Amino acid sequence: MVYRIAYTKTTAVYKSIAKAKILVEKAKATIYCIIAYTSLMGRPSTYHPSTVEVICDRLSKGEPLAKICRDDSMPGHRTVYDWMEKQPEVSAIIARARDLGEDVIASDLREVARGGAGSSGDVQRDKLIVETDLKLLAKWNPKKYGDRIENRLAGPEGEALKIIVTGIRPTEDNT
Numbered sequence: 127m128v129y130r131i132a133y134t135k136t137t138a139v140y141k142s143i144a145k146a147k148i149l150v151e152k153a154k155a156t157i158y159c160i161i162a163y164t165s166l167m168g169r170p171s172t173y174h175p176s177t178v179e180v181i182c183d184r185l186s187k188g189e190p191l192a193k194i195c196r197d198d199s200m201p202g203h204r205t206v207y208d209w210m211e212k213q214p215e216v217s218a219i220i221a222r223a224r225d226l227g228e229d230v231i232a233s234d235l236r237e238v239a240r241g242g243a244g245s246s247g248d249v250q251r252d253k254l255i256v257e258t259d260l261k262l263l264a265k266w267n268p269k270k271y272g273d274r275i276e277n278r279l280a281g282p283e284g285e286a287l288k289i290i291v292t293g294i295r296p297t298e299d300n301t
Contacts, residue, residue, distance in 0.1 A: 172201050173209055178216055181206065182223035188230040191220075228267055235259050 177200070184194050195203040210217040238244045239256050246252055263271035279287050 172205065177201065178209070178219065182219055185220065185223035186226040186230070188227040188234065191224075225267070228263055228271070231259060232263060232271070 181191070181194055181200070185191060191203055191206065194200055195206060206220075210220055234244055235256050238252050241247075241252070246255070260271065264273070281287055
């Protein structure tokens with residue numbers, strides 16, 4: 127009889143453990159659902175037109191977007207690119223500001239090349255600065271600042287090429 131009581135108590139304990147495991151699994155499932163739900167929600171957007179205005183103002187003065195986004199008061203560069211992707215008007219405004227900023231950089235380069243404002247006084251250093259910035263401008267806006275590349279097909283003396291078509295037999299339709 128003692129054995130039977132011990133067995134009954136053990137069975138009750140096993141049943142309690144099984145119930146506890148089920149409760150733990152249900153709790154885990156609930157936690158996973160909550161985590162999945164919150165990760166779908168994401169952080170609230172920090173978009174505000176005044177922020178875009180400040181970014182555009184600084185871009186139009188020739189400051190790179192990466193440097194602007196490093197400031198503590200500014201959003202990350204990925205956030206700005208997301209705004210540009212989702213809102214075409216923001217993309218157009220930022221593109222215009224970048225274009226103006228590139229003109230400012232080009233103007234500053236002329237001053238450096240002439241030994242004016244921004245010049246280090248060292249000719250070799252100034253030459254390096256000008257060449258580096260010109261290469262960057264050509265990468266950023268090749269139509270405006272890049273080298274003009276023209277491809278022309280010409281004969282050995284520069285004359286126009288003669289086109290000779292062979293292998294086509296006239297048929298009744300194209301005679």
